[in-house]
Amino acid sequence: MNAVKPTFKWLYLLAIPPILLGIVAFFGWSWWSKETAPPQLDAQSSSTPGKTVQVQIPQGTASQQIGRQLETAGLIRSTQAWKLWTSWLSFNNKQGGFKSGVYRLSPTQSLPEIADQIWNGKVVQLDYTIPEGWSLQQMANYFESIGFFKAEDFLAATRDIPKDQFSWLPDNLPHLEGFLYPDTYKIASDSITPKLIVRQMLKEFERVALPVYQQAQSSTNFSLLEWVTLGSIVEKEAVIAEERPRIAGVFTARLKQGITLGSDPTVEYGLGIKQTQDQPLTYAQVKIPNPYNTYINQGLPPGPIASPGLGSLKAVLNPENTDYLYFVARYDGTHIFSRTLREHNAAIAAVRQQQSR
Template sequence: MTFRNKLLITACALAVLVLVTWAGNYLILNNTFDRGNVSVRVTIPQGATLGQITDSLYATGIIYNRTSFKMAAWLTGKTRRLYPGTYELSPHLSNKTLLYELSTIHLQEVEVTIPEGLRSDEVISILANKLDLDSLELSSLLVDSSLLAKANYGFISLEGTLFPDTYRFVKGAPARATLERLIVNFTNHLKPEWIERAKEIKLRIPDVITLASLIEKETANPNERQLISGVYHNRLRQNMLLNCDPTLIYALVQSGEWDGNIKLEHKDLKSPYNTYKYRGLPPTPIANPGAASIEAALYPADNPHLYFVGKGDGSGEHAFSVTLHDHFNNVNRYQRRNR
């Protein structure tokens, strides 16, 4: 065989090899798998390796060949460029298109509403469920020093500073940044005149928020917030026990003893949140109050009331009184009658 013939054969072999390689790569990148017409949701966690991502895609039926997908990632240079997040993946995706989707940042926004009067553990439950966050990590941040510094004013816990509102979050955002949004919203809502008013009535801002949380938990009636605030201000001035059921409930929730009912023995519970046993305000807020309750805490009604009791008729209204005698009459009239 002449040298020229050998050269021709070699060239043909190389051409076939290139063609086969190109065809193989094309199939690896562009081959699709028919999985019907239903989109599949898949979540790639932070720090997942290519192998873990491949296994997850295979388990959900998005790919049908692990090796083919890994080779496609290598061919496209995307072995380390796949972003964490939650993806809605359409059917019939080729490896090439799938890798493009997974290597492109998709910011999925979620609307989250935090109602007034929730405890911080209840707020955390909402955030964890809606945003796929770790509830334990969120809970640990409630006493984080840098976040407490953001809240300002000397708070010792973030209870009371997770401001109720409707937010839009990017799903998968860091837990710290998520809580910071709520805290910044809280500080932004503290009007300058409220800060001055707190000084005027000689209350620290954490105490104002604590009092507001009691008001928030006692009533949802906007016409009664200032009335209830007036009762608590009057009792504080006279160094009376606040006798606030929601603070005792908070203590029982914290100790894991809350079963939905306050019993007589609970009123002797040794907890600084038990305002049937200890005078003054509890050490922290017992919930996250809204702006209306904060304002009511700062501007109580000017009246002599020292007592109130729920009417128990479904109206959410309370009966207010000045003397203990009148209070007992109201208890007999409204609560015992409804039992």
């Protein structure tokens, strides 16, 4: 076999597209310089070699803007290197594109490693926590405060009842109050939308709470909506877990005897206010008519006033068999329970006297 002459080898080399030659040369310098020199850190970044930096890439960010963001964060040395790398991806028709989301990156990673992570959407898993007893409005304010989305966008999503996916949801719900299960969740940072979070929380209610009701359905007179509604009232009234069955027992007894529930949290919910120790509900506020005012209206309100936890939901199904009909908060988490209105009024006076000291 005849050997190829050197002159022909040079001709083959000249046939390589200039952009590939430029990339090879540039990355040879880029990789070497990154290994031999410390990264330039942005003043706002706490990154140091060996530590990770959290970078958020919004939806629709151009690739060159991503490069500038990475350079500012001290993760790459040059936006020119990033530009050449993205050109190489385009030249080779690599499928996909850079994905939005939150990424945890390290200055010790090479530029191709960082690009690969963003190209393939290897985003950070974010946590969010919804405490028991929160209303939809509290959730909305929380999501806006942590930068997920606007409060109103979340509330709009809760008014879209997904009966097609969750056929067990009660009919004619105006919103999903009470059915978004309180818990700590993980979600990919590139897929945070109000709709997705609503579905995630409904699935958790379906997994955790719904089976509890279904197992007790034959032994309870409460519909699903009534169960969650009373559970939400117990959740808002009870502070100490041990008192939940007794509080549920008081409300169950009042319902059976046709006595109004007289629950402060229902009045607060209907008026959109929050009473405090220094500013309790006034008699005038308690007399304001609204569908959720259980001082005026007999029976349960139209729907839940918050998202109850499993403890309160179970208490409604297994209430304490009690002859107590009243209770008043001591403001230390406990309550004074009374059998008669006279005892109840005396308990209220005792609590007020103690608070005035």
